Amino acid sequence: xxxxxxxxxxxxxxxxxxxxxxxxxxxxxxxxxxxxxxxxxxxxxxxxxxxxxxxxxxxxxxxxxxxxxxxxxxxxxxxxxxxxxxxxxxxxxxxxxxxxxxxxxxxxxxxxxxxxxxxxxxxxxxxxxxxxxxxxxxxxxxxxxxxxxxxxxxxxxxxxxxxxxxxxxxxxxxxxxxxxxxxxxxxxxxxxxxxxxxxxxxxxxxxxxxxxxxxxxxxxxxxxxxxxxxxxxxxxxxxxxxxxxxxxxxxxxxxxxxxxxxxxxxxxxxxxxxxxxxxxxxxxxxxxxxxxxxxxxxxxxxxxxxxxxxxxxxxxxxxxxxxxxxxxxxxxxxxxxxxxxxxxxxxxxxxxxxxxxxxxxxxxxxxxxxxxxxxxxx
Ligand SMILES: C[S@@+](CC[C@H](N)C(=O)[O-])C[C@H]1O[C@@H](n2cnc3c(N)ncnc32)[C@H](O)[C@@H]1O
Numbered sequence: 001x002x003x004x005x006x007x008x009x010x011x012x013x014x015x016x017x018x019x020x021x022x023x024x025x026x027x028x029x030x031x032x033x034x035x036x037x038x039x040x041x042x043x044x045x046x047x048x049x050x051x052x053x054x055x056x057x058x059x060x061x062x063x064x065x066x067x068x069x070x071x072x073x074x075x076x077x078x079x080x081x082x083x084x085x086x087x088x089x090x091x092x093x094x095x096x097x098x099x100x101x102x103x104x105x106x107x108x109x110x111x112x113x114x115x116x117x118x119x120x121x122x123x124x125x126x127x128x129x130x131x132x133x134x135x136x137x138x139x140x141x142x143x144x145x146x147x148x149x150x151x152x153x154x155x156x157x158x159x160x161x162x163x164x165x166x167x168x169x170x171x172x173x174x175x176x177x178x179x180x181x182x183x184x185x186x187x188x189x190x191x192x193x194x195x196x197x198x199x200x201x202x203x204x205x206x207x208x209x210x211x212x213x214x215x216x217x218x219x220x221x222x223x224x225x226x227x228x229x230x231x232x233x234x235x236x237x238x239x240x241x242x243x244x245x246x247x248x249x250x251x252x253x254x255x256x257x258x259x260x261x262x263x264x265x266x267x268x269x270x271x272x273x274x275x276x277x278x279x280x281x282x283x284x285x286x287x288x289x290x291x292x293x294x295x296x297x298x299x300x301x302x303x304x305x306x307x308x309x310x311x312x313x314x315x316x317x318x319x320x321x322x323x324x325x326x327x328x329x330x331x332x333x334x335x336x337x338x339x340x341x342x343x344x345x346x347x348x349x350x351x352x353x354x355x356x357x358x359x360x361x362x363x364x365x366x367x368x369x370x371x372x373x374x375x376x377x378x
Pocket of ligand 1: 026027028029030031052053054055056057058059073074075076079214215216217236237238239240247275276277278296
């Protein structure tokens with residue numbers, strides 16, 4: 001068990017890169033180096049690694065690359081889509097098909113393209129705030145891409161194509177200060193398709209992850225656990241108590257929110273922000289958060305073998321009140337915290353780079369600090 005490597009990796013502050021991690025900028029992603037170090041410290045080849053709050057799928061991608069069997073789930077349908085695209089390698093004919101498709105579609109991404117052909121796609125209710133003048137032309141370019149998806153021959157190539165539109169769309173729209181011209185988008189789209197094809201080649205093609213769209217509280221009833229199998233290790237990062245995170249929206253034109261990622265990925269939307277964060281961060285005392293966290297941890301415990309570890313990255317808007325409560329939920333769910341020989345718990349604190357969190361703590365400064373907690377299933 002290499003705890004020193006895990007400690008160093010947990011403090012990694014470099015830009016997220018490598019494998020297919022760059023396909024989507026999922027909010028609050030953790031470092032691939034951290035996920036890899038945790039997997040290597042607490043599991044062996046062939047073991048089952050689970051991430052029940054998988055987000056952008058960092059653990060899932062790293063687990064596959066390390067030769068583990070992996071199970072990922074998340075309450076957010078977009079997370080399942082993104083992780084599926086990141087872990088579905090294309091064979092040579094498929095690569096050629098999508099590369100040709102991207103060039104043919106880019107040639108059609110022009111202002112004069114008749115909008116009547118796109119009427120249904122443009123009117124989709126998941127396009128809120130994309131009619132604003134600064135982003136309208138990108139909406140049209142993406143709609144042209146969506147309309148052309150059906151030209152592709154298989155579910156896998158169609159998912160990949162949506163993944164490329166999502167990637168270039170996020171670059172062009174999400175939190176972007178300046179507006180993007182359609183010509184710029186078109187060129188970038190073809191380049192992104194090419195580089196995503198290359199990046200996917202590093203993903204092993206032998207094993208497929210089991211991915212499910214399910215709340216962690218309901219994990220034991222989910223398909224991957226139907227045959228009674230148990231995970232050997234959990235590497236995860238649940239929503240943080242009291243900290244605002246926009247998992248389900250992009251921000252365009254200043255801070256206007258749009259559900260556009262669901263439109264592009266063709267995923268189900270319609271739940272409010274609190275749905276994705278275990279409750280409303282403004283709720284006094286965060287009772288809903290801690291109740292749901294406890295339920296989720298009990299469910300996770302029941303699909304983890306005795307002795308298996310759960311390694312998690314978490315942060316608090318008010319550490320002095322929330323950390324003890326968090327640890328109490330872990331204990332009552334059937335987990336013991338890992339300790340050093342001295343008896344002190346093994347925890348790694350890190351300062352989060354470039355992150356502006358909107359914590360509801362009054363003047364608290366802990367919101368830019370994350371901690372790695374390690375527990376053992378009793
Ligand atoms: C901090 S993010 C995980 C980020 C991930 N570690 C990565 O590297 O991309 C937390 C995730 O928990 C998911 N989530 C929130 N409530 C959930 C629940 N009750 N069950 C399962 N997933 C949930 C959110 O949708 C979000 O994707």
